[in-house]
């Protein structure tokens with residue numbers, strides 16, 4: 001599990017004008033807690049597990065910028081993104097995977113629907129469709145789910161490996177619409193990050 005703390009959000013906010021943060025996978029809310037130190041106008045976070053979402057909602061009850069949504073990441077993106085004008089860039093922290101498993105509430109293989117268990121490819125597709133060619137910034141956690149590499153914390157352990165070999169790659173990024181509009185950078189710290197930033201006009 002990586003951490004949003006790896007990133008200094010200030011230069012990203014300033015360089016790309018991001019005033020909204022959208023996190024998929026709330027967990028216990030540590031990402032939101034970190035984002036809340038910055039001057040975002042709005043912080044959306046979505047969590048599929050009702051108990052985890054309820055605990056996080058309680059944690060941020062005093063911060064009116066934070067909305068904790070309890071639904072699938074795809075449902076939340078589909079509902080919220082059309083309300084954010086394209087000229088207001090969003091900073092995404094895409095960190096939803098293995099419902100409940102990181103907090104011991106489920107096993108890594110329990111969720112049978114692959115699109116709920118590892119929603120990243122569909123999230124990126126949805127964001128591209130709803131935001132069009134945009135200047136959004138996308139931070140993706142746990143690159144090691146998709147690719148082996150010299151990660152600080154090693155490759156994904158076997159117990160969490162649920163992707164068939166032909167889907168263990170990031171072709172959905174390198175061959176998709178993001179490759180046309182955004183630069184891509186890999187970071188090997190922790191469990192690996194993938195960062196998509198808009199190409200200079």
Ligand SMILES: C[S@@+](CC[C@H](N)C(=O)[O-])C[C@H]1O[C@@H](n2cnc3c(N)ncnc32)[C@H](O)[C@@H]1O
Nearest residue numbers: 025026027030031048072073095096097099100
């Ligand atoms: C690694 S934790 C999130 C940590 C958090 N982003 C942070 O930075 O502190 C992943 C969370 O994603 C949730 N999750 C898994 N699949 C999901 C889905 N399809 N939609 C929404 N949330 C999901 C899990 O239940 C879990 O709480």
